[in-house]
Amino acid sequence: MLYRALRSLSSYLNKMVPEVVFVLGAPGAGKGTQCSLISKEYGFVHLSAGDLLREERQRPGSEYGEMIEQCIRNGEIVPVEVTCSLLHKAMQKSGQTRFLVDGFPRNKDNLEGWTREMADKTKLLFVLFFECSKDLCTERCLGRGAAGSGRSDDNLESLMKRFNTYLNDTMPIIEHYEKQGLVRKINAEVAPDQVFEEVKKAFNQCGLEKLNN
Numbered sequence: 001m002l003y004r005a006l007r008s009l010s011s012y013l014n015k016m017v018p019e020v021v022f023v024l025g026a027p028g029a030g031k032g033t034q035c036s037l038i039s040k041e042y043g044f045v046h047l048s049a050g051d052l053l054r055e056e057r058q059r060p061g062s063e064y065g066e067m068i069e070q071c072i073r074n075g076e077i078v079p080v081e082v083t084c085s086l087l088h089k090a091m092q093k094s095g096q097t098r099f100l101v102d103g104f105p106r107n108k109d110n111l112e113g114w115t116r117e118m119a120d121k122t123k124l125l126f127v128l129f130f131e132c133s134k135d136l137c138t139e140r141c142l143g144r145g146a147a148g149s150g151r152s153d154d155n156l157e158s159l160m161k162r163f164n165t166y167l168n169d170t171m172p173i174i175e176h177y178e179k180q181g182l183v184r185k186i187n188a189e190v191a192p193d194q195v196f197e198e199v200k201k202a203f204n205q206c207g208l209e210k211l212n213n
């Protein structure tokens with residue numbers, strides 16, 4: 001009797017543990033595009049670390065605004081205390097339990113901060129890694145800038161820096177997760193709907209079901 005009650009309590013609590021998919025890839029690999037498709041089809045809440053930082057930069061009275069802008073222009077990574085706390089707050093505010101954490105963890109500091117603050121409170125399902133050549137990514141970001149993205153880092157100078165950060169700081173994080181068998185590598189050089197077909201395979205393999213709509 002007690003055993004059964006404890007088991008159902010434990011299964012209830014398990015369902016409450018937020019599930020997370022990290023989404024990584026070079027700037028312009030299509031992380032945001034795919035995340036909106038996933039979020040529509042699988043009901044995950046899309047949390048883009050970059051978007052949250054840009055929002056915080058705009059927030060009147062933010063003590064981090066200037067520092068964030070500096071980092072973004074220079075393609076550098078904001079200290080994890082700021083980013084992790086924005087992610088945590090957004091998770092709580094959503095009241096949901098399944099999250100796509102897009103553009104995070106981007107370096108060792110991000111990874112260590114998450115491990116310290118969030119790893120025990122969440123379950124990492126897998127890491128989606130969108131693979132795309134530097135040339136194609138650059139073309140996409142410059143196109144996005146020319147089309148009026150309004151981003152202060154969609155220019156060639158910032159892009160070169162963002163790429164260096166990606167190669168030097170983010171790739172080792174992807175390798176870290178690869179060793180744990182958690183990376184689902186996706187070819188992101190094809191059209192968005194074709195990329196999404198591959199993404200769906202990763203979600204279906206993990207036993208995640210589509211929403212009924």
Ligand code: C5P
Pocket residue numbers: 027048049050051053071072073074075076077078079083102103104105106110153162
């Ligand atoms: O992912 P996105 O391209 O929107 O990120 C834009 C910029 O935001 C990055 O180049 C970086 O300066 C900042 N960022 C960060 N830490 C993250 C994600 C983004 O500092 N985890």
Ligand code: MG
Pocket residue numbers: 031032048050102103
């Ligand atoms: Mg993005």
